[in-house]
Amino acid sequence: MLGMGVFHEKTSCVNKKDKHNTVWNSNKDMKMLNGKTVLIVGATGGIGAPICRVLHGRRANVVLFARRREKLDALHRELGDKGVLVVSGDACDPVAVRKALFETEKKFGRLDAVVIVVGTWGRLSTENSIEEAAESIDHLYKTILLPTVVMGQGALKDMLNQPAGSVIFHISSHASIRPYLKGNLSYGAVKAAAEAFFERVRREIGDSHVKIVDIRPATVNTVELPGALSKSSKAEEMRKKGATQEKINEWIAEMCKLAVQPEEIAAWIAENVGNKKVPSSMLFDSELVLD
Numbered sequence: 001m002l003g004m005g006v007f008h009e010k011t012s013c014v015n016k017k018d019k020h021n022t023v024w025n026s027n028k029d030m031k032m033l034n035g036k037t038v039l040i041v042g043a044t045g046g047i048g049a050p051i052c053r054v055l056h057g058r059r060a061n062v063v064l065f066a067r068r069r070e071k072l073d074a075l076h077r078e079l080g081d082k083g084v085l086v087v088s089g090d091a092c093d094p095v096a097v098r099k100a101l102f103e104t105e106k107k108f109g110r111l112d113a114v115v116i117v118v119g120t121w122g123r124l125s126t127e128n129s130i131e132e133a134a135e136s137i138d139h140l141y142k143t144i145l146l147p148t149v150v151m152g153q154g155a156l157k158d159m160l161n162q163p164a165g166s167v168i169f170h171i172s173s174h175a176s177i178r179p180y181l182k183g184n185l186s187y188g189a190v191k192a193a194a195e196a197f198f199e200r201v202r203r204e205i206g207d208s209h210v211k212i213v214d215i216r217p218a219t220v221n222t223v224e225l226p227g228a229l230s231k232s233s234k235a236e237e238m239r240k241k242g243a244t245q246e247k248i249n250e251w252i253a254e255m256c257k258l259a260v261q262p263e264e265i266a267a268w269i270a271e272n273v274g275n276k277k278v279p280s281s282m283l284f285d286s287e288l289v290l291d
């Protein structure tokens, strides 16, 4: 039978308590990526930009792909020209995806990994109206599922045609496997659908030299997080009880430390570029849950 025994899920998990055992604290053993090429889709985002910095810092060639040119140019200036290619475009557009892959091949001659880190979050719960449900699922389909599938399909075509092993890192969310997280009716469903797409791809390609990993972070410490915490019910409660802004800021800083750090995800990706035994999913857990 095709691929029998190949498709058991290999899942790994990291949470705060495990950190002393993990690779990113161990500079002396840090894996360098000299000459390896990674295309980052969503390169300028809260998670994407730290991933670009870490991979480039480990001497990978990085291809920065996103829509807004100004943000791409700012990241390009920060990283410098060496080992950097910038391609602006919409990952929902097959023409833009083909262009990014073509330019990557032209400049670096290889593609070792793609990191798909596009998308956003949107709240939907049973309290919302039917109209809000329709709007939310439509928005998340267009901002998460569509670019993920178009980019994933494009990357696969190139990767399956090249002889060397390669990997697609799909930044999913812990919401895909935690249906009890409130307010995630549409977001959790869309993330689960993106994972379902890749699971079917794994089954079609079998025990291939192309690997696909669903990375499932809990809340990540991005530039957006302090603002989100400031609007949370806990911050509101603190205000009502008379807490000063300084006290609230201290609490926000503590919460940001509890979140998953984007550099942890980046370091794990760096360690697993070229790993033929990379697990098919990876949970980055945290005790911080936003309401």
Ligand SMILES: NC(=O)c1ccc[n+]([C@@H]2O[C@H](COP(=O)([O-])OP(=O)(O)OC[C@H]3O[C@@H](n4cnc5c(N)ncnc54)[C@H](OP(=O)(O)O)[C@@H]3O)[C@@H](O)[C@H]2O)c1
Pocket (backbone or CB within 6 Å): 041, 042, 043, 044, 045, 046, 047, 048, 065, 066, 067, 068, 069, 071, 089, 090, 091, 092, 117, 118, 119, 120, 121, 143, 144, 147, 171, 172, 173, 174, 216, 217, 218, 219, 220, 221, 222
């Ligand atoms: N932040 C968290 O706490 C967290 C936790 C778990 C999972 N995640 C997931 O991680 C992913 C990234 O989150 P984030 O917080 O880094 O989001 P973000 O800061 O909004 O970044 C999104 C990135 O994707 C790019 N992008 C968006 N749509 C695109 C498209 N159609 N084509 C090309 N580029 C596109 C954006 O740049 P342009 O707008 O210029 O294109 C930006 O670079 C999302 O899927 C999110 O659900 C986030």
